Amino acid sequence: MKRLTKRIKRLDLIASLFDLAYVILGIALITHFFIILVEPVVITDVVNTTYNVLGFTLTSAQLNAGISLLVGYLVVFVPLAVSNLKRVNSKDIIEMDAWTYRTQFLYLFMSLFTFNPFSAVLRYLAAVEIIQTVEGYGIKQATINFGHSIADLFNGKTLQKARVRKQKRLEESDSQRDLEQVGKRDLIIKILGMVATYTFLTVVALFIFIPFYWMILTALKTNQELTTALNPRMFIGISEMQWVNFKIALTRFNFWQYIGNTLFVGIVSMIGTVTTTILAAFAFSRIDFKGRDFIFSILLMTMMIPGELYTITNYITVRNLGWYDSFFALIFPFMTSVFYIFFLRQSFKQIPDTLYRAALVDGCSDFKYLRRVMIPIAKPTITTITILSAIGAWDAYIWPQLVAPSEKNWLISVALRSTSFVVGTGSDARPVYNIQLAATALVTVPLLIVFFSLKKYIIAGVGRSGTKG
Known part of the structure; x- marks a missing residue:
């Protein structure tokens, strides 16, 4: 374990601030979209019109799709941005290991996914700095090592190493094999217990989540669909989501x-x-x-x-x-x-x-x-x-x-x-x-x-x- 350097902390902090800035920008955009949404004269009707958004002409369906994507982005990345800031400001996290730079690479890909190149570059620099501090070599050598691992997987060296390990286990004494079997049995019991536990928790979570999901889904449907559809849909397209319903609830x-x-x-x-x-x-x-x-x-x-x-x-x-x-x-x-x-x-x-x-x-x-x-x-x-x-x-x-x-x-x-x-x-x-x-x-x-x-x-x-x- 190595101690976190001031440069790594600084890069991580600036990247987290860029993430927070993108979240604030997303909130500002979604607020603007809600402001320009046109409400129907009769609340049971549906408005189909065009909007001028930042110089672009969008239809109602396109604007609804944009709001849906922004809401999904905020639901995922607001908690992530807040947790990153808490992690950076935490005084308990003072050491780093191999998993630290892997986490930075994960954040890097998430930044690229959200079109945040500034945070992605800073995450890359932080990951390189951590690799040099923890492993003693740079990103070039890390890439070479990763390439060698992939090559060994395809040329049979990985399989050969597995056979060598298996042969060593066969050469072990009876007591060692017994201990290994007991360990395997305990591991299997532990895994089965965890599978049963998480299966039960998942089923309970679904019973809790489905009513909430149905509430959100119904809130995004048109009144016509709710009153005429014989078989309610469990899923609707992002362009079909009627976000104007929330504005009506707030204003009418x-x-x-x-x-x-x-x-x-x-x-x-x-x-x-x-x-x-x-x-x-x-x-x-x-x-x-x-x-x-x-x-x-x-x-x-x-x-x-x-x-x-x-x-x-x-x-x-x-x-x-x-x-x-x-x-x-x-x-x-x-x-x-x-x-x-x-x-x-x-x-x-x-x-x-x-x-x-x-x-x-x-x-x-x-x-x-x-x-x-x-x-x-x-x-x-x-x-x-x-x-x-x-x-x-x-x-x-x-x-x-x-x-x-x-x-x-x-x-x-x-x-x-x-x-x-x-x-x-x-x-x-x-x-x-x-x-x-x-x-x-x-x-x-x-x-x-x-x-x-x-x-x-x-x-x-x-x-x-x-x-x-």
Whole structure:
């Protein structure tokens, strides 16, 4: 193993910045394309027109194909560009080996595939530098060695070497052969176990992925196809994808008002939940008061009661308080969570009592100890609670629909199943499924981004709460 040099780090960083610049350019292009998309007068119709894009005349099908390619590019290369920047800035990666320059060559081909010659050249220079540092020779000798390997494969030398190895194994003692057979058997069992595991995980992943795929596919179809086709298609061409459906979902309905309501309710209820959870968890884990364990046991018992049973009593309470059809009814009932209190209490219980006693001896108040000691130590668990609380508020449907019937108070989850994405009135009313699912996708994608971006904090918080000592 050799240490990474400053020149290699610099080349890798500049190449990653070029990758990021291409991603930003792709986002700018796709934003421009969405802006110039022409919406139909009737949302169930399809627009066939021409567009002037950067001096080129494109049809609707060609523009849809271009947007499809850009979306595919961003889905693949945005995470890659971000991970490259994280890898370059990481202080843990200080060494390199033969696989390091092979990885650079892989990035090189990906840069060429995305028409990024600047990054490709920098990746090539970094790979050459790594080869010279690790192997002691340049790219010319590496190419010659690779050519010799290919030539040996065709002229029989590789096969001859394999026969020599086989002959050596035959000359081994019985004990050595037995050990080798045991090793092979263990390897076969391990491989079969991995195949079974990954097959099962793949099947489960397909069950999770197919509904999401069907949502995106339906959102990109025309309303005519959805209402007339007897056999729905599982695949459509990139030029047939109706990206204007997403623009209609954003502009024709009060989408941003619903999003604003959801963000307001989610942020306020999240702040309230985190605050009450921290204070209650601290009280149940550190403050010694009469009946503490009994009260906590009563709270835990309430977790055994289905939440739906509280709906009627909560509804009556909200009505009596005069909060019906207001944001108060959406926020205050969910500013506490017994599960989150239990979750954080377990994390607080892991902090040694000696720290608390030492702080009391030094004249530190309970609140100061909570703020300066316990919250920083339990930060992963608190982060997990914050994320899960925000996601829960974003996904809420039954309660918001019950206590906030006015459209001005609708959350996005309620609006998706309401008359917002319906054409016609009375008995002629029918949902426009492609627009409805386009709006659903716009609501779902941010949750996926948040989850995959912050999943390590969720896992860290869950792992910490389940650890003893």
